[in-house]
Amino acid sequence: IEIDPGQVVPGLEHLLASPDANLRAFAVEVLRRKPTEKHVRLLAGRLDDVNRDVRRKARRYLRELAAEKAWREEIITEATALLKTDQWRSLEQATILLTQLDHKPAAGRLVKLLKFNRAEVSLTAAWGLRKLAVRATLPGVVSFVDAYSKDDFAVKGPVEESLAVSHEIGDHMLSQLNQ
Numbered sequence: 001i002e003i004d005p006g007q008v009v010p011g012l013e014h015l016l017a018s019p020d021a022n023l024r025a026f027a028v029e030v031l032r033r034k035p036t037e038k039h040v041r042l043l044a045g046r047l048d049d050v051n052r053d054v055r056r057k058a059r060r061y062l063r064e065l066a067a068e069k070a071w072r073e074e075i076i077t078e079a080t081a082l083l084k085t086d087q088w089r090s091l092e093q094a095t096i097l098l099t100q101l102d103h104k105p106a107a108g109r110l111v112k113l114l115k116f117n118r119a120e121v122s123l124t125a126a127w128g129l130r131k132l133a134v135r136a137t138l139p140g141v142v143s144f145v146d147a148y149s150k151d152d153f154a155v156k157g158p159v160e161e162s163l164a165v166s167h168e169i170g171d172h173m174l175s176q177l178n179q
Contacts, residue, residue: 001026005033016042021051028054032061035071044078047093059093063100076103083109088118095121099128107132111140114177119169126176141177148174 001008008015008030015027024046031043043065046058062079065071075097082094083106091113098106106128113125129137148170 001029001033005030009034012039012042016046021049021054024049024051024054025057028058028061031058032065035065037074040065040071040074041078044075044082047079047082047097048087048090050089055089055093059097062097066097066101072101076101079103080106088116088121091116091121092118092124095124095128099131102132104132104134107134107137108140111137111144114141114144114173123169123173123176126173130176130179145174145177 008026012027012030015023015030018024018027028043028046031039031046040062043058043062047055047062049055049058062075066075079094079097079101080103082090083098085091095106095110095113110125110128110132114122114129116122116125129141
């Protein structure tokens with residue numbers, strides 16, 4: 001990889017499918033060093049990796065690539081698509097990435113993710129809403145805070161299942177939203 005990452009490109013799909021997180025991490029490194037539209041898609045796909053370090057590395061590299069005008073829109077498109085899924089790892093990482101890129105159109109979806117059944121997603125959504133600070137989300141946030149307080153840390157939505165979180169997670173969410 002250090003000498004010529006292009007030599008690894010033919011084996012990328014095999015590396016990304018490996019059960020070994022270290023091999024997937026090497027593949028992520030190659031994707032960053034040899035960006036193409038396909039490689040950006042593959043890198044975005046790693047935001048759902050089962051290994052926390054691999055998905056964080058992929059997110060960090062996508063953020064770095066998004067600093068280049070040539071890749072920013074493609075990365076935002078990929079992250080926005082992941083934000084529409086129900087895969088908690090992708091949701092968490094896409095929320096962080098889009099927030100770091102100050103992509104305000106994501107805020108509407110983040111309000112809905114406050115009710116997601118994984119604390120990793122709901123707490124990250126609360127943080128994202130605080131950082132993005134989109135005025136149009138205020139009614140949804142206030143509604144969530146009110147419902148959350150009335151139902152003793154259980155929010156019931158028309159589609160979402162009940163979200164029962166610990167007082168500690170609830171306190172963190174409310175802290176983010178009230179800020």
